[in-house]
Amino acid sequence: MQLGAVDRIERALALFMIVAWRIAYLMRLGRTCPDLDATLFFDQDEIRGAYLLMKKRRPSQPPRLNEVIRLVAQCGGFLARKGDGEPGAKTIWEGLQRVMTAAEAIRSLRSEGALA
Numbered sequence: 682m683q684l685g686a687v688d689r690i691e692r693a694l695a696l697f698m699i700v701a702w703r704i705a706y707l708m709r710l711g712r713t714c715p716d717l718d719a720t721l722f723f724d725q726d727e728i729r730g731a732y733l734l735m736k737k738r739r740p741s742q743p744p745r746l747n748e749v750i751r752l753v754a755q756c757g758g759f760l761a762r763k764g765d766g767e768p769g770a771k772t773i774w775e776g777l778q779r780v781m782t783a784a785e786a787i788r789s790l791r792s793e794g795a796l797a
């Protein structure tokens with residue numbers, strides 16, 4: 682990013698604020714409403730990418746929000762040990778970066794016909 686001009690800084694800050702809002706929103710909802718359906722907040726490719734990155738088998742029923750958030754956070758370094766509590770903004774943010782990359786790869790493979 683080349684932020685040499687004020688308008689570029691403003692655009693970057695606007696984008697960063699949207700990303701930060703999504704992360705904070707997911708973090709809060711994962712703690713307060715953990716049993717919501719994850720497809721309300723993640724698209725199918727993001728959910729599939731999280732499961733693939735963590736090498737876990739996707740359940741037959743729709744995954745719950747807290748389950749997917751914990752998978753995303755584990756992609757970002759959250760250890761998910763018994764006494765660790767809930768993941769924070771940093772591990773969700775770092776995990777979302779990896780999950781978004783995986784989701785984009787899944788979309789690309791699907792458009793090429795290599796993935797059913």
